Amino acid sequence: MIISASYKTDIPAFYGEWFEKRLEAGYCKVANPYNRRQVRRVSLAREDVDGFVFWTRNLGPFLGRLERVRDFGRPFTVQQTITGYPRELEPSVVDARRSVRHLRAVAERYGPRAAVWRYDPILFTSLTPAEYHLDNFERLAGALVEHPKPWICSMKMKLLSKRSKLCCGVRCLTTNTINYIISKIKINLKNIFVIPIYLGFSKHPNCKLIETFKY
Missing domain, CATH: 3.30.750 (Transcription Regulator spoIIAA)
Known part of the structure; x- marks a missing residue:
């Protein structure tokens, strides 16, 4: 499974600390933007993740956290506009x-x-x-x-x-x-x-x- 983080918002710019905590917890919850009552749990366990794609316009706040992502042991790509x-x-x-x-x-x-x-x-x-x-x-x-x-x-x-x-x-x-x-x-x-x-x-x-x- 490839984790897109995230096309819906700029996680590297604004939510890097949240992402790192969810990585440590091994999961996150994602709400349906069209129906907030629909929430699904997404595994972030190492055995379930093949890689990460980060989407951002401001990579600066996330640069230091990429070390944690690398230590996670899965490849990642940063797509910066x-x-x-x-x-x-x-x-x-x-x-x-x-x-x-x-x-x-x-x-x-x-x-x-x-x-x-x-x-x-x-x-x-x-x-x-x-x-x-x-x-x-x-x-x-x-x-x-x-x-x-x-x-x-x-x-x-x-x-x-x-x-x-x-x-x-x-x-x-x-x-x-x-x-x-x-x-x-x-x-x-x-x-x-x-x-x-x-x-x-x-x-x-x-x-x-x-x-x-x-x-």
């Missing part, structure tokens, strides 16, 4: 340079398979047009590939309808734009595996690609 967007879009997110240092520290200490960089969601706004993403992705990738071992980068591209009410003028993202972004990335990607994940929920005629690619 680093976008470096303007503060108008991400006012509370950790500075991208600090996040890069955190993720590189994980790769250097626990191996490259323990570190996954997520560049998502890709928002096309008046502040972040296609050209912005080309430069921004190249800058972040360049900071990461200084480390000589391979990286995995997942890029989640959301196809937004014109009725989306996000600020700064979000426009519809078409498959042509997605292909343009991927084809124009200038950074040497020999040490980065780019995995596009397309999520579509638009009825716009140009938004045809709605399959979700999982890895």
Whole structure:
């Protein structure tokens, strides 16, 4: 069993102490977000766990606790979202340079398979047009590939309808734009595996690609 900790909330950023205590207890309880009365017990016993996947935007508070996870004797992967967007879009997110240092520290200490960089969601706004993403992705990738071992980068591209009410003028993202972004990335990607994940929920005629690619 692979424990996802957690796609529902940022455990490494906010609940690291709770996670460590549950690991010591050997189990945790998970409530159904749509029906809080439905609670199931999940075993965290070593014999029941094959590995952990941690999802976060702020790895800093959890870095020290990864030693405890390693001592648990099961592999783990940290999937950290680093976008470096303007503060108008991400006012509370950790500075991208600090996040890069955190993720590189994980790769250097626990191996490259323990570190996954997520560049998502890709928002096309008046502040972040296609050209912005080309430069921004190249800058972040360049900071990461200084480390000589391979990286995995997942890029989640959301196809937004014109009725989306996000600020700064979000426009519809078409498959042509997605292909343009991927084809124009200038950074040497020999040490980065780019995995596009397309999520579509638009009825716009140009938004045809709605399959979700999982890895």
